Amino acid sequence: MKEQLIEKFENDMKKRSYFLRLLLVIDQFFNVLFWNGSQDETISSHVGRRIKSGKANRFEKLLCKFLSKLESEHCKKSLGE
Template identity: 70%
Template sequence: MTKTLIEKFENDVKKRSRIKRLLLVIDQLGNVLFWNGSQDETISSHIHRRIESGKATWFDKKLCCLLKKIDNNHCAKSLGE
């Protein structure tokens, strides 16, 4: 178990800069505080799951549309983040 966590951390450090990892943590914190979501999931991923299940609010949909303009299909691509 510990070896897996260390490998995950090392892969993440190679994949993302410190700033990107910090932004990811802030995103995950926002998911917990404002959407009552998992600490291991981003707001975009959470919203995409809500849209797919038919539980999304108008705000969820608008936020996903805004993110789509910045990064094409952002919410769908973030699934699992």
């Protein structure tokens, strides 16, 4: 178990640059601050789940529409992040 966590950490360090990891942490911070979401989840993932369950408000739907202009189906792709 411990070895798997270390391997996951090392793979993440190789996969994402310092700047991208910093942006991810900021994203997760605002998910907790504004949505009372999990510290391990991005705003896109959280809002994507709310849309999928039919609980999203208008702002959340607009946010995902905006993000989808940057990356097609961004919130849907981010589920589980």
